[in-house]
Amino acid sequence: MTSTQTSTPSARTPVRFGLIGTGWRSEFFARLARQAPEAFAVAGVVSRRPERAAEVARDWGVPTFATEEELLAADPEFVIPCVPWGEMGPTTARLAGAGVRVLAETPPAADLEGLRTLWSAVGESGLVQVAEQYLLMPQHAARLAVVRDGVIGDVSSVQVSSTHLYHAVSMIRGFLGVGRGPVTVHAQSFTAPLANPLSPAGWSGSDAPEPTATTLATLDFGDGRTGLYDFTDNQWWNPLRARRIVVRGSRGEIVDEKVTRLVDPWTPVESSLVRRQAGLDLNLEGVDLQHVSFDGRVVWRNAFAGARFSEDDLAVADLLAATGAWARGEGPAPYPLAEACEDHQISLALGESIRTGTSVTTGIEGWSDAAGTAAADGAPA
Numbered sequence: 001m002t003s004t005q006t007s008t009p010s011a012r013t014p015v016r017f018g019l020i021g022t023g024w025r026s027e028f029f030a031r032l033a034r035q036a037p038e039a040f041a042v043a044g045v046v047s048r049r050p051e052r053a054a055e056v057a058r059d060w061g062v063p064t065f066a067t068e069e070e071l072l073a074a075d076p077e078f079v080i081p082c083v084p085w086g087e088m089g090p091t092t093a094r095l096a097g098a099g100v101r102v103l104a105e106t107p108p109a110a111d112l113e114g115l116r117t118l119w120s121a122v123g124e125s126g127l128v129q130v131a132e133q134y135l136l137m138p139q140h141a142a143r144l145a146v147v148r149d150g151v152i153g154d155v156s157s158v159q160v161s162s163t164h165l166y167h168a169v170s171m172i173r174g175f176l177g178v179g180r181g182p183v184t185v186h187a188q189s190f191t192a193p194l195a196n197p198l199s200p201a202g203w204s205g206s207d208a209p210e211p212t213a214t215t216l217a218t219l220d221f222g223d224g225r226t227g228l229y230d231f232t233d234n235q236w237w238n239p240l241r242a243r244r245i246v247v248r249g250s251r252g253e254i255v256d257e258k259v260t261r262l263v264d265p266w267t268p269v270e271s272s273l274v275r276r277q278a279g280l281d282l283n284l285e286g287v288d289l290q291h292v293s294f295d296g297r298v299v300w301r302n303a304f305a306g307a308r309f310s311e312d313d314l315a316v317a318d319l320l321a322a323t324g325a326w327a328r329g330e331g332p333a334p335y336p337l338a339e340a341c342e343d344h345q346i347s348l349a350l351g352e353s354i355r356t357g358t359s360v361t362t363g364i365e366g367w368s369d370a371a372g373t374a375a376a377d378g379a380p381a
Helices: 024-035 050-060 068-073 085-097 112-125 138-148 165-176 311-327 337-356
Strands: 015-020 040-046 078-081 102-104 128-130 155-161 184-195 209-222 225-232 244-249 252-255 258-264 267-278 288-294 297-301
Touching (some): 015 024, 015 068, 015 311, 024 040, 024 050, 024 311, 040 050, 040 068, 040 311, 068 078, 078 311, 128 337, 138 252, 138 267, 138 297, 155 165, 165 209, 165 225, 165 337, 184 337
Parallel strands (some): 078 102, 102 128, 155 225
Antiparallel strands (some): 155 244, 184 209, 209 225, 244 252, 258 267
């Protein structure tokens, strides 16, 4: 093995970022800084309502400002706009246009025209990254490390039943290692009864099945490379629908935690991705996922041990650390705007395919490789 997926927080000073907005996404980032103060610090939060600003200052323990200009005077290394879809593109363009490094939320704009407008304004600036964290989640990051080490050969097919739209597309593209260009999407939606006992609002107390949509889609990237998208509404929360991933290559495949590959012409072997989880049974180290290993080698390591982060927290924390390294000129761009535009363009094609009942092929855009924009390391990171 040669790859270990992890980000290391700067040993010098915490990464300082600013936030625009005071909703649950903004609170998510502020909470990570509160739990890992040696790694992150919130330079300030913009709230245009004085009463909300007072609540945030009290409850989050961070400085608040009435304007973006006041926030920028606090000298954040980058700014995260946590605003509604319709405001994301204009806010990102305004910040990057002023020379500010931005970590935009997903999606970076609401629709294809919004993506085009944003790209035209700041796409070539190199100042915009996007907060796409799914391939940084520990198990996905471990799988990606195994794939990039060539264990299963050249990847030709990825099946994702986990999350939705641009997030799932980012996973499919990342495991395939494809760049940005035309993709043919064919999608269908089916409705069937399913109990839905848990949602973001909490446990419903009902086990009665209700009509629930499942979307199935094929994504054809050309050259024999395909993706299969499978998502049931509320799959993130519903405990009756698991998450599954299959990555198929020329010498084997990964199915969830099992890796099967050919080691010589006569010998297929199986191995597993193994989690080292603290806090189980008589282990008194605290509740922490410490690392994921493959054949005795660590392929993902927790850079925030002791913070007691969930796996989603760990992915976002790794993204924040990587964005901080990029902002300081100490690391590569973690997820450039071009990659996020491509992800959302494909997810919009998926929705169009459902509406029209036909296959949809995406076009060449300003962020496409064919338009002269180089891919980041040849694939989403």
